[in-house]
Amino acid sequence: MCGIVGLYLKSEALAGDLGRLTALMLHEMRGRGPDSAGFAVYGAPEPGAKLVLLSETRDADWSAIARRLEAAQGAAVEVAPIDDHAVLRTEGDGQAARDWLIANAPEVTVLSVGRSIELFKGIGDPDAVAERFGLPARTGTHAIAHTRMATESAVTTAGSHPFSTGADTCLVHNGSLSNHNGLRRRLEANGERFQTENDSEVAAGYLAWRMRGGDSLSDAVGAALKDLDGFYTFAIGTAGGFAVVRDPIACKPAVLAETDDWVAMSSEFRAIAKLPGVGHARIWEPKPAEIYSWSRAA
Amino acid sequence: MTVATLRNSVLDLATASLRDVNRTLHLAEAGSFEVMHPNGAHALACGLDAPLDVTVRGHVGYYCGGMNKAASITVDGNAGTGLAENIMSGTVRVTGDASQSAGASGHGGLVVIEGDASARCGISMKGVDIVVGGSVGHMSAFMAQAGSLVVLGDAGDALGDSIYEARLYVRGTVASLGADCVEKPMRDEHLAALRVLLDRAGYAGVDPAAFRRYGSARRLYHFKVDNVGAY
Numbered sequence: 264m265c266g267i268v269g270l271y272l273k274s275e276a277l278a279g280d281l282g283r284l285t286a287l288m289l290h291e292m293r294g295r296g297p298d299s300a301g302f303a304v305y306g307a308p309e310p311g312a313k314l315v316l317l318s319e320t321r322d323a324d325w326s327a328i329a330r331r332l333e334a335a336q337g338a339a340v341e342v343a344p345i346d347d348h349a350v351l352r353t354e355g356d357g358q359a360a361r362d363w364l365i366a367n368a369p370e371v372t373v374l375s376v377g378r379s380i381e382l383f384k385g386i387g388d389p390d391a392v393a394e395r396f397g398l399p400a401r402t403g404t405h406a407i408a409h410t411r412m413a414t415e416s417a418v419t420t421a422g423s424h425p426f427s428t429g430a431d432t433c434l435v436h437n438g439s440l441s442n443h444n445g446l447r448r449r450l451e452a453n454g455e456r457f458q459t460e461n462d463s464e465v466a467a468g469y470l471a472w473r474m475r476g477g478d479s480l481s482d483a484v485g486a487a488l489k490d491l492d493g494f495y496t497f498a499i500g501t502a503g504g505f506a507v508v509r510d511p512i513a514c515k516p517a518v519l520a521e522t523d524d525w526v527a528m529s530s531e532f533r534a535i536a537k538l539p540g541v542g543h544a545r546i547w548e549p550k551p552a553e554i555y556s557w558s559r560a561a
Numbered sequence: 562m563t564v565a566t567l568r569n570s571v572l573d574l575a576t577a578s579l580r581d582v583n584r585t586l587h588l589a590e591a592g593s594f595e596v597m598h599p600n601g602a603h604a605l606a607c608g609l610d611a612p613l614d615v616t617v618r619g620h621v622g623y624y625c626g627g628m629n630k631a632a633s634i635t636v637d638g639n640a641g642t643g644l645a646e647n648i649m650s651g652t653v654r655v656t657g658d659a660s661q662s663a664g665a666s667g668h669g670g671l672v673v674i675e676g677d678a679s680a681r682c683g684i685s686m687k688g689v690d691i692v693v694g695g696s697v698g699h700m701s702a703f704m705a706q707a708g709s710l711v712v713l714g715d716a717g718d719a720l721g722d723s724i725y726e727a728r729l730y731v732r733g734t735v736a737s738l739g740a741d742c743v744e745k746p747m748r749d750e751h752l753a754a755l756r757v758l759l760d761r762a763g764y765a766g767v768d769p770a771a772f773r774r775y776g777s778a779r780r781l782y783h784f785k786v787d788n789v790g791a792y
Contacts, residue, residue, distance in 0.1 A: 512680075512699070512700075513661070513679070513680050513698070513699075516641075516642060516660070516661075518660075531601060531622060531623075531641060532600075532601035532620050532622060532639070532641060533600055533601030533602065533603075533622055534601075535601070536600035536601045536620070537600070546620070546639060546657075547658070548658065548660055548679050550698075551680070551698075551699065
């Protein structure tokens with residue numbers, strides 16, 4: 264199973280409620296994925312890069328890692344720990360910082376990098392994960408969240424969704440891919456760096472790779488429909504965009520709803536049912552292999 | 562909420578639990594019920610075996626009206642996966658859209674979807690009549706055994722794949738036919754049967770002559786010894 268929710272705000276009016284509404288939606292999807300959960304929130308772009316790191320063993324020395332990264336990049340790094348995660352802000356290049364951390368700080372996992380995205384995940388009750396990382400109080404423009412019932416790889420924090428391998432890009436997945444090992448090797452040969460054995464991380468890496476090569480979000484998703492084999496409903500976030508796609512035989516559920524104020528996506532309608540103005544929403548089931556995307560100027 | 566044998570009640574899921582609402586419906590022997598605030602709840606009004614009249618105001622989740630017997634259920638909204646799954650008799654109507662596998666394995670009764678039904682509508686149907694006001698998705702009437710599927714709009718890919726003996730009537734276009742499903746002539750008996758179905762579903766103004774009929778070519782019924790090498 265697995266549960267997906269996504270909320271993309273079309274107006275500023277609800278920016279202060281983004282986290283609270285996303286937490287409400289996530290709560291409804293607990294039953295679809297009680298193993299673990301995670302969320303990505305997109306806020307206003309910051310001047311520098313920020314990275315969210317995870318210490319699965321909880322024993323990372325965050326300030327030592329920050330000092331080493333500072334020395335390697337020759338740029339100031341600030342670190343703010345939150346539970347077993349830490350948010351690093353650097354004046355240096357974010358993608359280069361990610362590559363350096365993956366190569367030189369194997370005790371941590373880089374969960375996200377970008378100017379807008381912050382991504383948190385954890386094992387156990389999705390409500391507790393949301394609470395631990397302060398989801399209800401978070402503000403921003405759009406958010407994606409996931410509750411996981413693991414099939415393809417172990418139940419670990421790093422193996423929880425969302426997955427992000429490119430700047431301000433993330434993906435959540437309901438389903439399973441069958442060609443992820445071959446695709447992972449192909450992407451690694453093209454310079455992508457993966458941190459788990461998870462099939463969904465390969466899908467995230469594939470999209471990041473396409474967009475790094477110049478694809479728009481919807482072009483990248485269109486290419487994914489040809490190159491990814493398996494069952495999937497994906498919700499995808501970028502700095503200014505949001506997309507949803509289902510595999511060509513629509514194995515996994517999805518519902519979309521749109522009002523003048525927001526676009527919401529979920530595995531089931533009950534996660535959308537409590538959003539403000541839902542009574543006036545246009546509600547539909549996304550068609551197989553059709554790309555639905557929304558964007559604003561980043 | 563105290564569960565008692567009620568009739569002609571308004572049941573509100575904003576205040577009562579799903580279990581209590583379902584129990585009230587199970588205990589009732591007759592009457593009209595209105596269910597408020599379903600908010601996408603799953604397994605609402607399943608297994609009703611009395612001639613109740615149930616109206617649900619809003620969107621429901623999975624398996625609404627499953628195993629229905631005798632009751633008449635109307636969902637004033639959309640329905641999730643598995644609407645009226647394994648329906649035995651009675652009527653289940655949805656005024657909006659239904660997600661995949663609507664009417665799956667239904668043995669009898671009538672399912673009416675006024676909007677669109679998505680993939681696998683009528684999968685493995687065994688005698689149910691399904692009338693869809695809009696279009697149906699891919700793999701509809703997959704392995705259908707008996708009953709009728711009427712589609713006023715279009716049908717997606719692989720309609721009637723591996724069909725046994727159900728009758729499929731489509732007014733619009735069919736993206737493609739599945740294995741062993743073929744177009745068949747509309748004879749008078751089919752026009753008459755379709756007239757009755759459309760009337761029962763509330764489409765009295767729709768002309769049966771505008772439909773095409775599809776069904777089984779009956780080539781997959783028996784094992785062919787010529788194929789033994791394939792196993």
